[in-house]
Amino acid sequence: MNLKQLITPKNEDGSVDHRYIPIAQSIVDLAGERVEAQLRKLYAATTNLEKESASAGLQLVIALFSIPMDERFERSKFKKHIREQLQEIGFKPSKVSKLMGAGEFYADYSSCTFNSDFDLESTEDEYNEKRERFLGEYFNNISKLYELSRMNGTAIHRVSTDLARDNKVYSQAELEKLRQIYPKDVYERRGRKPNRHHVQETNLLPSVVTHESLKVMEDAAEENVTRQPESAHSLISRFFTLVASGVIEQRLAEYTPAAQAHLIDEIKTGITLLEDFVSKNKTVEVTSVN
DNA sequence: ATTTAGCGGACTCACTTTTA
DNA sequence: TAAAAGTGAGTCCGCTAAAT
Numbered sequence: 453m454n455l456k457q458l459i460t461p462k463n464e465d466g467s468v469d470h471r472y473i474p475i476a477q478s479i480v481d482l483a484g485e486r487v488e489a490q491l492r493k494l495y496a497a498t499t500n501l502e503k504e505s506a507s508a509g510l511q512l513v514i515a516l517f518s519i520p521m522d523e524r525f526e527r528s529k530f531k532k533h534i535r536e537q538l539q540e541i542g543f544k545p546s547k548v549s550k551l552m553g554a555g556e557f558y559a560d561y562s563s564c565t566f567n568s569d570f571d572l573e574s575t576e577d578e579y580n581e582k583r584e585r586f587l588g589e590y591f592n593n594i595s596k597l598y599e600l601s602r603m604n605g606t607a608i609h610r611v612s613t614d615l616a617r618d619n620k621v622y623s624q625a626e627l628e629k630l631r632q633i634y635p636k637d638v639y640e641r642r643g644r645k646p647n648r649h650h651v652q653e654t655n656l657l658p659s660v661v662t663h664e665s666l667k668v669m670e671d672a673a674e675e676n677v678t679r680q681p682e683s684a685h686s687l688i689s690r691f692f693t694l695v696a697s698g699v700i701e702q703r704l705a706e707y708t709p710a711a712q713a714h715l716i717d718e719i720k721t722g723i724t725l726l727e728d729f730v731s732k733n734k735t736v737e738v739t740s741v742n
Numbered sequence: 743a744t745t746t747a748g749c750g751g752a753c754t755c756a757c758t759t760t761t762a
Numbered sequence: 763t764a765a766a767a768g769t770g771a772g773t774c775c776g777c778t779a780a781a782t
Contacts, residue, residue, distance in 0.1 A: 503749095535771090544750075549772055595748065624747060746781070753774085760767070 455488045456480045502542055506551070506594055509543055513555025518563070550598045557601030561608075562587060586612040589621055599627035607634035 456476050480488065516534055521527050531552070538548045564583065566576040574582070590596050600608060607630050614620040622630070 547749085553772090593747090623745090625745090744782085747779085749776105749778090751774105751776095754772090756769100756771090758767100758769075761765085762763100 455483075455491060502544070502547065505543075506547070507592070509538060509548075509551045510555050510558070510594055510597075512538075513551050514559045514562075517556045517559030550594055553601040554594045554597035557597055558587065558591065582612060582616045586615055589615060593624075595624050596622070596627055599624065599631050603627075603631045604634050607631065 456473075459476050459479060512534070516530055521530070535548055535552060538551065543551065561583070566579040590600065600611065603611075611622055611627070611630070614622070
């Protein structure tokens with residue numbers, strides 16, 4: 453922390469406004485070293501305390517989401533007020549956002565109960581044990597809980613299953629990646645710049661929407677080819693990106709087991725189609741597809 | 743020497759309030 | 763009352779410090 457830089461007014465783009473540097477220097481000189489030292493101390497202490505108190509903040513939020521109350525009026529009132537007060541107490545705004553997200557997730561997940569319709573692989577005891585282990589593992593890490601709070605059910609299930617089965621604990625970066633593939637809110641656009649290298653992903657999304665079933669996918673592909681030809685290379689890489697992204701698994705998980713089996717059968721017929729395609733085009737040297 | 747955690751700031755988006 | 767300005771929430775990303 454440098455007091456002179458801190459108090460010097462900034463330009464629109466955040467760089468220091470050079471016109472004010474000499475004045476800022478005079479102000480700092482007049483205030484004196486003791487002032488600067490004390491402010492530095494305040495900064496260090498508050499930063500430290502905020503870090504130290506994070507888990508207390510988390511527990512308050514967990515409590516907020518654990519008490520039953522009317523959602524529309526009471527809960528939203530408390531959410532708003534507690535958010536403001538946490539900021540007033542000394543948590544930074546972005547920290548409060550994380551605490552709220554993490555706490556809500558934790559509370560919701562703790563109150564999840566066993567449902568034999570959904571969980572076919574385990575008993576109620578196993579389920580409870582798995583849940584406790586999962587919460588215990590991730591409780592101490594607010595950022596990880598926060599990432600989890602922004603994923604859909606498929607991804608959360610994966611994380612908790614990986615822990616139960618292989619003792620795998622996800623790093624924050626891994627969770628972030630998983631979240632990008634399985635976001636809870638597909639249309640979230642906040643804090644994200646409109647273009648830049650996101651162009652690829654945004655191209656992918658509409659294709660995912662139109663390709664809900666294989667039938668639609670075939671139609672759409674044909675249309676693309678006839679109306680506005682897309683290069684073979686681009687078509688192929690788009691296909692593999694779609695498969696590799698895991699989006700299909702994600703959508704599949706939303707169906708009943710019977711419906712899933714049916715869709716898998718549809719995909720199987722696709723294998724035959726692919727094989728036919730490859731053998732027809734044998735003359736063009738085709739490298740193996742794994 | 744790399745990888746990971748995590749903070750803080752710039753930025754976007756959705757609302758709300760003010761202004762003309 | 764429509765447009766502009768302001769506000770608040772929440773995301774992404776660069777950076778430092780810690781861990782491995």
